[in-house]
Amino acid sequence: MNVAPRRENAGTAIHCDRVDKSFGAHKVLDQVSLSVREGEVVAMIGPSGAGKSTFLRCINLLERPDSGTITVEGHTIDVGSDFSKKDLAALRRSVGMVFQSFNLFPHLTVLRNVALPQMRVLLRSKGEAEERAMALLERVGLQDKAGQYPARCSGGQQQRVAIARALALDPNVMLFDEPTSALDPEVGLEVLAVMRELAGEGMTMVVVTHEMQFARDVSDTLVVMADGGIIEQGDPQAVFTDPQHERTRRFLRAVV
Numbered sequence: 001m002n003v004a005p006r007r008e009n010a011g012t013a014i015h016c017d018r019v020d021k022s023f024g025a026h027k028v029l030d031q032v033s034l035s036v037r038e039g040e041v042v043a044m045i046g047p048s049g050a051g052k053s054t055f056l057r058c059i060n061l062l063e064r065p066d067s068g069t070i071t072v073e074g075h076t077i078d079v080g081s082d083f084s085k086k087d088l089a090a091l092r093r094s095v096g097m098v099f100q101s102f103n104l105f106p107h108l109t110v111l112r113n114v115a116l117p118q119m120r121v122l123l124r125s126k127g128e129a130e131e132r133a134m135a136l137l138e139r140v141g142l143q144d145k146a147g148q149y150p151a152r153c154s155g156g157q158q159q160r161v162a163i164a165r166a167l168a169l170d171p172n173v174m175l176f177d178e179p180t181s182a183l184d185p186e187v188g189l190e191v192l193a194v195m196r197e198l199a200g201e202g203m204t205m206v207v208v209t210h211e212m213q214f215a216r217d218v219s220d221t222l223v224v225m226a227d228g229g230i231i232e233q234g235d236p237q238a239v240f241t242d243p244q245h246e247r248t249r250r251f252l253r254a255v256v
């Protein structure tokens with residue numbers, strides 16, 4: 001894996017500044033700011049409807065915020081002004097995303113699922129893309145599934161293919177939106193194991209999750225969202241053991 005080791009004085013990988021997003025009259029994100037250092041693992045928790053998914057989608061502009069700026073790897077996009085397709089493409093390329101639903105192409109083999117985006121997005125040759133795909137499938141423990149169709153794989157295997165597919169585009173940052181919540185708990189563990197390894201190798205990650213154990217053990221920073229804002233963030237142990245915000249206490253009582 002070509003992932004930089006975690007560094008103490010690492011630079012900023014992601015900086016979101018005062019991001020606002022409304023759907024109609026419903027303000028879903030209200031002045032949300034977040035910085036993520038290179039190599040940092042941020043776990044994001046909070047009640048359903050808090051705006052976690054919307055915020056994650058705003059980071060790579062799958063959702064366009066109403067105002068604010070998004071800076072990824074030094075490239076800033078001010079969503080209030082016109083930005084070029086080139087800026088958008090550069091941002092998207094440096095941010096990989098893994099969703100709750102894995103969305104693999106059912107008519108393509110596992111290998112093709114991981115190879116094809118590389119050919120489309122990075123213009124890699126078929127040989128090069130398939131070689132990289134095999135290396136990543138091995139990495140997530142699925143080299144023997146390369147020739148299978150997704151329907152022949154378990155949910156956990158499909159999600160690991162989706163992770164390999166995202167990694168194949170060589171992102172600087174990986175966003176995960178509840179990657180295990182559609183899976184049986186024991187199958188979820190194999191996905192979490194892959195994510196733990198990635199984190200250990202220094203990948204910059206923002207992980208929206210209900211897995212409190214993962215958040216506690218793996219993340220460097222725990223972010224709590226509620227009602228469209230970040231209400232609390234800090235060292236995960238500290239937030240879990242001594243939450244400062246009543247809303248955080250209520251949430252943790254309900255889930256832990």
Ligand code: ADP
Nearest residue numbers: 023026028046047048049050051052053054055
């Ligand atoms: P979370 O991921 O924390 O559960 P979401 O970001 O999915 O929260 O949703 C935050 C709020 O925004 C919810 O009230 C949800 O109904 C609303 N919302 C999300 N996406 C849309 C959309 N495309 N159109 C209208 N409302 C939306």
Ligand code: MG
Nearest residue numbers: 052053054178
């Ligand atoms: Mg969500």
